[in-house]
Amino acid sequence: NAGVTQTPKFQVLKTGQSMTLQCAQDMNHNSMYWYRQDPGMGLRLIYYSASEGTTDKGEVPNGYNVSRLNKREFSLRLESAAPSQTSVYFCATKQGARPFVQYFGPGTRLLVL
Amino acid sequence: SQQGEEDPQALSIQEGENATMNCSYKTSINNLQWYRQNSGRGLVHLILIRSNEREKHSGRLRVTLDTSKKSSSLLITASRAADTASYFCATEVGGGADGLTFGKGTHLIIQP
Numbered sequence: 001n002a003g004v005t006q007t008p009k010f011q012v013l014k015t016g017q018s019m020t021l022q023c024a025q026d027m028n029h030n031s032m033y034w035y036r037q038d039p040g041m042g043l044r045l046i047y048y049s050a051s052e053g054t055t056d057k058g059e060v061p062n063g064y065n066v067s068r069l070n071k072r073e074f075s076l077r078l079e080s081a082a083p084s085q086t087s088v089y090f091c092a093t094k095q096g097a098r099p100f101v102q103y104f105g106p107g108t109r110l111l112v113l
Numbered sequence: 114s115q116q117g118e119e120d121p122q123a124l125s126i127q128e129g130e131n132a133t134m135n136c137s138y139k140t141s142i143n144n145l146q147w148y149r150q151n152s153g154r155g156l157v158h159l160i161l162i163r164s165n166e167r168e169k170h171s172g173r174l175r176v177t178l179d180t181s182k183k184s185s186s187l188l189i190t191a192s193r194a195a196d197t198a199s200y201f202c203a204t205e206v207g208g209g210a211d212g213l214t215f216g217k218g219t220h221l222i223i224q225p
Contacts, residue, residue: 004155031211033211033212040217041217042201042203042214042215042216042217042218043156043201043213043215044215045206045212045213045214048211048212050211056210056211058206058210058212059206059214090155090156092155092156099144099146099161099163100144100146100205100211100213101146101158101161102156102158102213103158104155104156104157105155106154106155107153107154107155
């Protein structure tokens with residue numbers, strides 16, 4: 001029972017390159033989320049998916065796309081990476097019902113040069 | 114925008130002492146949560162307090178909520194070195210949207 005897993009753990013990109021961050025969960029949760037965390041800041045919501053086949057924008061969606069491949073997997077894509085996207089990215093999940101406790105993955109550290 | 118703001122930003126205490134950190138938020142809430150983040154790790158849920166509760170305990174943790182002041186506090190009693198971490202308060206995004214809004218966190222250091 002791995003909970004929430006993320007790959008890769010660390011990635012270095014050059015400006016303009018693309019990449020996909022992967023997230024998978026074995027908790028059978030309906031909702032999944034992508035957050036970014038910048039130094040000295042709390043987490044900010046990028047996108048979320050309330051169920052398979054649905055996605056919605058969060059607070060900071062610009063420059064990102066997401067895919068809810070199935071109930072287990074939720075990916076985050078950077079089509080053309082920018083230095084401003086240097087951050088730590090966290091995936092999280094939540095059961096459908098209240099209370100809205102979320103379960104987080106270990107994070108992906110992304111450096112865009 | 115950040116809904117919650119923690120205070121202080123950093124706190125250093127001796128092992129065995131109590132640690133108190135505060136959170137203020139801006140809009141009405143259904144509940145407020147506290148999370149811990151160890152260095153280089155993901156966040157771990159600690160405790161949730163509902164808007165109709167004033168105080169809640171879980172082990173060495175005590176959380177209070179004052180909805181009239183839009184503030185919450187987290188008290189960790191008899192601190193241990195393993196409590197060294199960043200602590201974040203979080204509230205629901207609201208407005209029909211899903212997700213949590215986090216404060217900037219309090220970085221707690223427990224000196225041995």
